[in-house]
Amino acid sequence: MPDTRPAHLRIAADLRAQIMAGTLTPGQKLPSTSQLIARYSAANATIQAAVGVLKDEGFLRSEHGIGVFVRDRHVFSIDPAAYYDPATRGVTYKMLDVREVEPPADVAAALGEKRAALRHRRTDRSGEAVELSWSYYPMTLAAGTPLTGRAKIPGGAPRVLADLGYPELSFSDRVTSRMPTTEEVEGLDVPPNVPVLRQFRTVYSHDRRPVEVSVIVKPAHLYELNYERDIPSE
Structure with missing residues (x-):
């Protein structure tokens, strides 16, 4: 072609x-x-x-x-096994929105619920916007907890969920590439014709109960995916 x-x-x-x-x-x-x-x-x-x-x-x-x-560019490596360590990598977060919502269809299907608490934020690294995320928590768990408030949560959402008896135990990631929306272009200063990576993360607690679904968007020209695992012997 x-x-x-x-x-x-x-x-x-x-x-x-x-x-x-x-x-x-x-x-x-x-x-x-x-x-x-x-x-x-x-x-x-x-x-x-x-x-x-x-x-x-x-x-x-x-x-x-x-x-x-x-230029000597630093490409950020996405390790699907973890988020950034804000204590050592100069990462800060800005909360953009917190509210109860009817989540998108794919998020609702992953959560198994039709109402969720949304926490929408931007991640900055060394003053540069590098990520937008939309994190959804089932209202059956989030109602009446700090997850529905705009205040910074000591220990973050994992601490709230653990206190509720639903610690984060595992997750699965799906990563796709697409062209950015207007909100993403403006929020991340994405150059023309550059796609974004869309990371769809489902976090599970006991008995594989979904307790969080996050949609994380990153400019593709700033990141590389990094997978590593041992190859089992025959």
Whole structure:
């Protein structure tokens, strides 16, 4: 199937792949515009547009009068086994909304209930918005608890659920990729044409009772998935 994307997006994709593969290394000067024009048989405006895309995504930076260089970007690794450790990684949270809702159909199906307490927040790392999350708790558990209030909860939702006799014991994650909504573009400052990762997490307590479902959205250009496990012998 032919690649029908505009030429500047095809060129940006090729350069991005080289940066992510380490062929173009942090601090390395990008080939000159004339060299890129020759390499890709493209017009100057097309090359400038491609470079602009990668600057917006944080892969490249300009030094006036010197050239364009590959940035030393830190890609956040998503370990599906855990959230961030805010004590050591400079992570802060901003509560955006707390209310009782009828959750989306997929969340309601996972919770097994039609009413839930929603806690919607934004995660910042070193002052940069890196994640939006919508966490839902079944109202049969959340009613009358701190989960329905806007105040910061010491120990977070896990402590509240544990105090109720429903400690978080296991979870399952489903991760998909899609283009961002307007809310996600504006809330996370997602560059044009960059998808987001959507992490759908169901948390279970005793007897596999669902006690939390979280929908977590992250800009795809900032993250990589990291899975590790032993391979059983035959």
